[in-house]
Amino acid sequence: MHIKNGKVRLKMALILWYLCLHLVCTNTEKFPTALTIKEDLDDLNIEEDAHDSDPEDMEVFYPTDKWQTLKPGQAVPAGSHVRLNLQTGQREAKLGEDEGLKLKYWTDGKRQGMVNQNAASFTHQELKEALKKFKKEADDVSIKGSAQDEESVQARFRSMDELKKDMEALDLLVETDVQIMRKLLSKLGSSNSTVDERVTALLDLEYLVHQVDNAQNLVSMGGLQLLTDALNNTDVRLQESAAFVLGSAVSGNPAVQVEAFEGGALHKLLTLLATPRQMSVKKKVLFALACLLRHFPFAQSRFVRHGGVQVLGELFQANGAEALRVRIVTLLYDMITEKELISQHGADDPPGSAHEERLRQYAEVPLLPMLAEQGWCSLVPELLDSPEHDWREKALRALLTMVPRCQTLYQQNPKLITSLSDLQKQYQELALTEENLGEEDGYFKEILALVDSLVGKMHEATMGVDILHYQNS
Structure with missing residues (x-):
């Protein structure tokens, strides 16, 4: 009976020891911990799935190939061998068969991370190695993206060398205004050019001579003589176009005004107005005359003395010249007011100044006495009968100055x-x-x-x- 009871006790002790050993092994196992590396690789964020515990419990045990005593609550990497030393009552552990740690890297879009499949935590060295790997991959992606962007830009745009070559080719084709004017004047003076070609050349010149420098270059190239020759031509289109170019060249350009006056332009223009011509020609000639006389008192005095007022009076009363009347009155009005403004402005100028010389020149323009003498006091009021408000306005202004x-x-x-x-x-x-x-x-x-x-x-x-x-x- 005693022997039987002793066997029962021995079996119960073995079962109890086995259960204790199983519980110890079970309690020492931890779930693997996941490490997440977020987008900013300079900041390390570790998220653990383990339950909250004391700092002592978070101390990691680093197993070797020899048995080592475990501290209470110390975490043991998965795969390690654990035993209970019956002599000391302490738990001991060592490396298992799989001595290496398994680190698994993962990516999810722009996010990436690392998981230690065997250990409950990471050593400092492991974290540094992981960060180096992530940074290297990020740099590789950045370099690859930059290379792709550069290829895309190169596909859409040409290189600087290609642009320079294109610009050099363009420079060979670009002509300066001077070169263009030489070609136009050459065509204008050539006997082989047709009338249409010469008219086209004159219209192109008119566009260019609005610039002061181009108008002066026209003079130095002998263009004024070619214009005078075109004015003497019997073709109406050449006469109109030549007068148009002459007016544009002298407008607001004193140097060209002087050259044109000395070249006999005033006499030529007055002759065209005084002789039978088509009204379209006289319209352009009147434009050139107005541009030549404006702010040029010396030419105005010669205009009055050479019968210019009488020429304009006859043109004003000519049949079919109704459209020119307002232009004629405007020209006379501009000359009158120009002289008045200069006289008022220069009242306080010291003797010997340039403005005093201009006053002297304007004093030699007896325009108002000539207008009264030649019947303009009765001619200008005729514009008031026009239904055009603009004509009436200009007539009223001229009448007031007279x-x-x-x-x-x-x-x-x-x-x-x-x-x-x-x-x-x-x-x-x-x-x-x-x-x-x-x-x-x-x-x-x-x-x-x-x-x-x-x-x-x-x-x-x-x-x-x-x-x-x-x-x-």
């Missing part, structure tokens, strides 16, 4: 007085309409002011005559 010489003749012109009265009523209504539309300073109000001013000046003269007559009586 008041000092034409005031008495204005008062003796019943047609002018009637026209001014009618215009005053008409523009009062038009100005009122503008004002109702919210235009306080409208165009018609401006014309009304011109009419009122002219009527006022005529009324002042009448009052002065009446006062003088009363005093004498």
